[in-house]
Amino acid sequence: MELNDTIKAQLNHRSIRHFKEQALDKKTITTLLEVARQTASSQFFQQFSIIHVTDGAKRKRLAEICNQPPVSQNGELFIFLIDLHRNQQLRKQAGLDDGRLHTMDLYLQGLSDATLAVQNMYVAAESLGLGGVILGSIRNDIAAVSELFDLPEMVIPALGLQIGLPAESSEKKPRLPLDLLVFENKYQSTLPKKALEDYDQEVAAYYLNRQTNARKETFTNQITGSKSALNKHFTKRDEVLEQTHKQGFLWN
Ligand SMILES: Cc1cc2nc3c(=O)[nH]c(=O)nc-3n(C[C@H](O)[C@H](O)[C@H](O)COP(=O)(O)O)c2cc1C
Numbered sequence: 001m002e003l004n005d006t007i008k009a010q011l012n013h014r015s016i017r018h019f020k021e022q023a024l025d026k027k028t029i030t031t032l033l034e035v036a037r038q039t040a041s042s043q044f045f046q047q048f049s050i051i052h053v054t055d056g057a058k059r060k061r062l063a064e065i066c067n068q069p070p071v072s073q074n075g076e077l078f079i080f081l082i083d084l085h086r087n088q089q090l091r092k093q094a095g096l097d098d099g100r101l102h103t104m105d106l107y108l109q110g111l112s113d114a115t116l117a118v119q120n121m122y123v124a125a126e127s128l129g130l131g132g133v134i135l136g137s138i139r140n141d142i143a144a145v146s147e148l149f150d151l152p153e154m155v156i157p158a159l160g161l162q163i164g165l166p167a168e169s170s171e172k173k174p175r176l177p178l179d180l181l182v183f184e185n186k187y188q189s190t191l192p193k194k195a196l197e198d199y200d201q202e203v204a205a206y207y208l209n210r211q212t213n214a215r216k217e218t219f220t221n222q223i224t225g226s227k228s229a230l231n232k233h234f235t236k237r238d239e240v241l242e243q244t245h246k247q248g249f250l251w252n
Helices: 005-011 026-037 056-066 085-093 104-127 136-148 193-209 219-224 236-246
Strands: 048-053 076-083 131-135 155-164
Touching (some): 056 136, 076 104, 104 131, 193 219
């Protein structure tokens, strides 16, 4: 099998967080949004929306929330929302109650719709030679983001996506080998020690040799380090269930 350009771009993926000043033209942006629009959708409910953030002040506030200064700088910024509000309104207009809208099932459908749309748009952007980064950090403060964008009940931020012309080059980050990731017919729960050690070494070499923020680090260290530990101090990210309830989700 010959690799086509899209697969080559996918296999060459790396996050880009700094972008050139040059803006994307309108046609490129519209095409990328059309790709997001055409993404597969669970039960064809289309439970997501996108906000293109063009207001400098809003980007500045988002950068603070994300704790990532480049979010307020170059590149285009899109916020992908889980959106059950639209369908709630449609049911209301038909004189119906909210039906299954407040179930975990529909929330997860909205989350997968939004997430797939992000990835579809990301792949399309990378296939054009653009770079980008997914921003889970927009969920650092769900209440603040909801207020910033006037989100009504039954809408909640899922992920951000910043894309543009790359102003940095970065090394490809090695992923778990297929042997550790893919099983045939049944799950293998015994951890293959040697394969994990080899992978840790590969990750260590990546971190030691990368251009920015080079350090001693392995995959195992990341999983056993402070990032995965229970927080000693409560942060807004620990309030995600309360905030999700507040936006009207998951009541039954
Ligand atoms: C759901 C999701 C959320 C992410 N959130 C952030 C984020 O908030 N900030 C950031 O700089 N990178 C974020 N990333 C990018 C990851 O850090 C990155 O994909 C990972 O370290 C692997 O590096 P690579 O994409 O360069 O291969 C996110 C990625 C995903 C899939």
